[in-house]
Amino acid sequence: MFYHAKELQFNARVSKPDPKFASLLLEQFGGMNGELKAAMQYFTQAFAARQPYPEIYDMLMDIATEEFSHLEIVGATIQMLMNGVNGELKDISEQSEIMQMVVGKSEKENIIHEAMVNPMFMVVSGGGPTVTNSQGVPWSGYYVDANGDLTVDLRSDIAAETRAKITYEYLMQFTGDPEVKETLKFLMTREVAHHQMFEAALSTLKPNFPPGVTQGDPRYSNLYFNLSKGQEARGPWNEGSSPILGEPWQYIDDPQAHVTSTDGLREQKPNDAIMSVEEADKKSMEVSQQRSEEVKRAVPKGSNQWNRYDS
Template sequence: MFYHAKELQFNARVSKPDPKFASLLLEQFGGVNGELKAAMQYFTQAFAARQPYPDKYDMLMDIATEEFSHLEIVGATIQMLMNGVNGELKDISEQSEIMQMVTGKAGKEGLIHDAMTNPLFLGVSGGSPSVTNSQGVPWSGYYVDANGELTVDLRSDIAAESRAKITYEYLMQFTDDPDVKETLKFLMTREVAHHQMFEAALATLEPNFPPGVVQGDPRYTNLYFNMSQGEDARGPWNEGVSPLLGEPWQYIDDPRQVVRETNGLRDQQPQDTAMSKDEAEKKSKEISSMRSKEVKNAVPKGSNQWSKYD
């Protein structure tokens, strides 16, 4: 069950109205990297983790709930930045505050342009937060990544926190309001904290690479194909050993020739790989059995109950 505390998690404030930045901030309300996306992603992922990994379920639900509180902070900030525009839109007089904010023909045309750029924000919602991004595109469930496999989901979450952080970094460049900057900095920093939480949770799932249960085919795990012409770049991604499997990279300088010589890579043989093909198949079966038992053993036979009410 959820409880709503009326106090915001962070003391959000604004120094002055700024309708233009309010419209921009919608990106973190209903955008692809926003707080609603994060809340729904972690909330959805938690269901598959509930019985086999109750500790991860607890973490996902805690962070999802905090993301809902961040959504409230963003929405409150947007509302304060609009400075009562919703009420002003109901005032049809030429002396209304919103008309005074946009004095002159250029100002009025600018306001109309903003309304046309995101018609839902001013023309429909009256300046209150709408579940859209900054361009008025409605929020979509397609933003949510949930695969029912924690080693995949947690990596998606790390990426989500990274994208949200950089979005806040960019947004801070578009406001000179010190109070708003403080709010954005808090939200950005919580993305850093969540990133670390997901990293730590992923590390407790061993083995966790490659994601899922099936191992890669050793014929191809350490091949690097030089697929572009011109000056070649070398680095730890194509020379030395691979960072997670510890296999020496095999640099394929002429992919076309190798593909032809190996019957479209079907006849390619493993070279300096951590496992043979048989060993990889054996490990896949072992991990598959282990993960399957973790889930099956956590689910009682017959009647099942989600919660206990002691």
């Protein structure tokens, strides 16, 4: 059950109305990297984790609920940035502030352009937040990544927090309002905190690489193909050893010749891989059995229930 406290998690403030920035801030209300996407992603992922991984379920639900509170902060900030616009739209007199704003051809064309870019926000909603991005594109459940495997989902969540963080970082460049910047800085910093929480949760799942249960084929796991010609670049991604598996990178300088000589890589042999093909297949079966048992043990046979309401 959800319980709503009317006080915001962070005391959002604005120095003055700013409809243009309010439109930009919609990106974090109904955009693909915004707070609604994050809340729904973690909320959805939590269901599959509920019984086999109750601790991670608890974390996902806590963070999902916090993301809903951040959505409220963004919505409140948008509304304050649009303060007065809704009332002005209801004032049909020529003396209303919004009518004075559009005096002259250039001003009118500017307002028309704003309305064309995001008609839901500027014309249809009357200045209230809409469940769209800054261009008026409606929010979609397609934004949500939930694969039912925490080694995959938690990495998606780390990426989501990273994208949200950089979006707030960019948004701060488009407002001069110190009060709004304080709110955005708070929201940005919570993305940093959540990133670390997801990293920590992922570290409790052993093994967690590669994501899922099936191991990579040792014949191909440490090959680097030099597929762009010109000034060559070398670094830890193609020389030395791979950072997680610890396999020496095999630098294929002439990919076409290599593919031809190995019959389209079908005759490729493992080279300095940590496992043979047979060992990788065995490892896949072991991890598969481990994950399967973790889920099966947590789900009772016969009748099942989500909670126990102890008095």
